[in-house]
Amino acid sequence: MKAYVFPGQGSQFKGMGLDLYKNGSPVVKKLFEQADRILGFDLTKIMFEGTDEALKQTNVTQPAIFLHSVALAKTVKDFNPDQFGVAMVAGHSLGEFSALVAAGSLSFEDGLRLVSQRAEAMQRACEMNPSTMAAVLGLDDATIERICADVMASGEVVVAANYNCPGQVVISGSNEGVRLAGEKLKEAGAKRVLLLPVGGAFHSPLMEPAREELAEAIADTPFSLPRCLIYQNVNAQPATAIQTIKANLIAQLTAPVRWTQSVEAMTADGATLFIECGPGKVLQGLVKKIVAGVEVASV
16 A cells, blocks of 8 residues: 655755756646746745755745645646555655645645745744754653653753654754753763754744744635545544644644654555655655665655
8 A cells, every 4th residue: 555755844955856847747847837926936946056055944945845745746647546546645744735735635826825834934933932953863752752851841942843763853942952951862872962954943832923823824725625544743643634634734833743653653554655755765764764674665
């Protein structure tokens, strides 16, 4: 059984989408042109010719990855979950929006607008509260959660934000909170604690202002029933009900990305082939670390 998975922020690269645009169908080219028009700036040019620094800007990165991922899904002929054996989809953070468009729950235009609004809201939240994220390698989830809770009790903000795979969890919070937690995590046996080059504390309580903005935007956006199950980040459970999907998308901004648990759930429900649909191969690597022996591929 196939499962299509869609990557999130961090998978961007200079020149992304150029080959797809040159060699893709008229439908794919139209998506790039629509994106530039909807956003009001030349996203396509930044993707094809921009610097690494330009691509790191949240208001560029998120729409770029979304556009690239959805365009790739369009190359799977008439992307149809029933016809082509796609029983489930999932996306890592931002990738959840790409997955919803591919599954027919959101239109491309509405999905792009939401992604753009999400990126702008997250950027504003980052500017309000100087904050950061760090990858913790080689430590169990329970120990990370306990240490984050101890630091939170001292008055700083830090939480487990991304459960990427066993032995790889990203923490998120205030600069001081992440620093303190990092020291305690190393003392507890973490192999490494690596600060990430991000603008703020994504998937933490510090994203509450962005969550409120996104909630308003999602409330005003039409959704349809997806053509297949989507496993959502906040609870790693499959969803098809529109109100559930909306609520989970909103909650995602301040809740952790439960990617490990999502892949485990999809495997338990019959997924045997995970196909990454988007720039890079990050998710393929994570899936192989989560479930031994599973097949992975990319579009």
